[in-house]
Amino acid sequence: MVHKEALVISGLKKYFGHVKANDGIDLVVRTGTIHAIVGENGAGKSTLMNSLFGLHQPDSGEIYLWGEKVLFSSPLQALAHGIGMVHQHFMLVEALSVLENIILGAEPGKGILLNYKNSRKTVEEICHKYGLELDLDALVENVPVGIQQRIEIVKVLYRGARLIILDEPTAVLIPQEIDRMFEILREFKRDGCTVIFITHKLHEVMALADDVTVIRDGRTVGHWPISQVNEKILARQMVGREVVLDLVKEETKPSELILQVQGLQTEQVNGDQSAEDLSFNIRAGEILGIVGVAGNGQDALIEGILGLRKVEKGEILYLGEAINGVNTSHLRQKGISCISADRLKTGLVREFSVRENAILGYQKSKEFVSKLLFHKKKINHYAQQIIKEFQIKTPSLDALITQLSGGNQQKLIIGRELHANPKLIIAVQPTRGVDIGAIEFIYQVLLECRRKNAAILLISNELEEVLSLSDRVAVLYQGRFMGSNAPNRLTKESIGLMMAGVRTEGEGEPV
């Protein structure tokens, strides 16, 4: 007989030195249900899952799997006990085929020879059963992200997992794919599998889960059947206070043209999607939102404007002046700033202090340098000012940037990029990986810039974000715009179709 509770965790603690990553987690997951775990970034969700999956050992607390007390010292043991995990970042070998990736680590056959025939049959059966279509012989590197995730899921099923953990699975999917994924997860449930679904998107929890557990600051703050909660309650539990995400968007009258892009075509770089004949305008006091599945030319667009990627055709006019190929640091001086997509890759230097990071991109600006040397007093004054203005929590100016939480790192970048009152702000995933409190703050800051007549190009994978902030939304697919419109004239379905490359009629107004 199958035990009633697939997973019970009680009093789990995991400390890293002084940092209490998990400080008393209780979790009860009923067999055959979909259980959502929600919490802000840094709340301890990943640490919890890593303890469960055997990636590290908890300091105290107990884990029961189908009634049996377990403690895994490696993921292999967890796999052997029927736990499967689909990570947020896929763990696939690009140069191998889909089939090879699925059987990797659990290769059938005797001795050194692989038995592909049997495994192919097994995999095909799994795919067929759940309607997961896969071309088993395609190379992973040629497969879109949505499909890569499907491979990860089949991989987990192939290993016979009965408890499937998905970490932020919808981040890379378009709305239709998300619906499809939910169906598949419900199918698993009908089959008696248990699903743990980690997310920060509350509407997904409401749509999918049977039960929900909220984690804050390393502790379980509560768990409920989904019928007893709503998004508002969950948000309050996650943050620990009332959250207002209803934005007050004042009417603005878009005035002068700030940026005009005509037929932008960028150079092809390392197989990255180039921009293909993109044209759009942004006026002062206007937010143009761009959505699209990651990897559809977003980088090319941003880097083309910023002079970081060669423009092969077309024209970029900023305040009426051509800026094709102008160096980024000149553009910054002219009032173009950029909140880049990945803080730690392109926005900050990990090894630098808060102070040093606060001037990145403006290090040669006259306000910071006098007689060839940095003017320490002025830099300190400036850094203190943005810390105060943008409510950045930091131990000191000398603290390493990595000592700050993701939200505070992001606020530092935003403070830095906005301090010189830019006329054009390119904001790429401005709220990626930050907590709700910071999201609220960042939205307000962006709207304030809009009110102060800045032109904003907002590029994001968070559909909700783009729809609620933007004055116009354009959908990017394979380097081209599939259509654009005011957000209130677009539906999620029509955007999803455009994100998948379907040009819907009547929505191709000039951007």
Place this chain on the structure above:
Amino acid sequence: MNMNPIKHFIWQILPSILAVLCALLIGAVIIIAIGENPLQAYTAMLQGAFGDTSSWAETLQRATPYIFGALAFLVAARSGLFNIGLEGQMYVGAIAAVIVGFSLHNLPSFLHILLALIAAALAGYVWAIIPALLKVKSGVHEVISTIMLNYVAYALTAYLTVHVYHEPGAVAQTYQVDPGAILPALMPPSKLNTGFILAIILAIALYIFLFHTPWGYNLRVTGLNPGAGRYAGIKSKRIILWAMLLSGAIGGLMGAERSLGVYGRFINSFSPGYGFTAIAVALLGQNHPLGIIPAAILFGALENGGSFMSLQVNVPRELGLILEALIIVFIAAEHFFRVHLRSMMKGDKE
């Protein structure tokens, strides 16, 4: 976790201190195995290195090439390059300085030395142009190109020494330089010379450059996170080019100090591997222009103290070199120290 500046400083230098302590510990085991008292041996070593002014002078003399070399290495390293071609840059610098030294006569000494040093820096610079351009233009890894150029430098200087500027006699060496081109000794009879002071001035200048100017800032950003540098408008290729050339020029100066200050001429293959040991010194000094000074003095002390110790107790002078080698091993394990100490002391959140 909040760290005050002193704590931060200790945290920074801890791996280096640990590397030295571990090396001394293993050295002690070796001394015991030989049948001597490690405390006695180390005391003798300390005395030999710092016992009186002349031993200080000798220690600093031996430390000087390591200061130059480590500075050369760290400038490149801070921009993300591993310049393993210091030995070659040093050789061409040494011979260029000597050629200027014996070719010109009757110049004011100050001017003569200045010209010889400029020649050395230029020679090192030229030696670094090739790998720098190869790196920037076609992505050739600098480790390969600089190491190859070391061999070209050995061969070139050997050719010049034996066939072009050979001083008659059995030794493969060039003519002596004009007396005016000799770097004045600071504490004769020690060979410690004004090159040491130049090295210290250079270290301070590089410290200011790296940590207090926008150009040094750009150089460090390029080495640490080129992606962030790109979005900040830093032209990493240009930075890499200049860092490598600066590194080569300082490498050339390292050679000039030896040839003008110690030998007064170029002696074929004079170096016991200064250019390579300097890399270890740079790492021990955490690639910090001021940190490498004590590191270089430590290496000078190990070599100098080792000689003295072998006269006092029955431990061969090579113990000094063994300690150097052990420090290199433990510094190479620095990553281990950092990662494990950190997880022991604080740990990473998620």
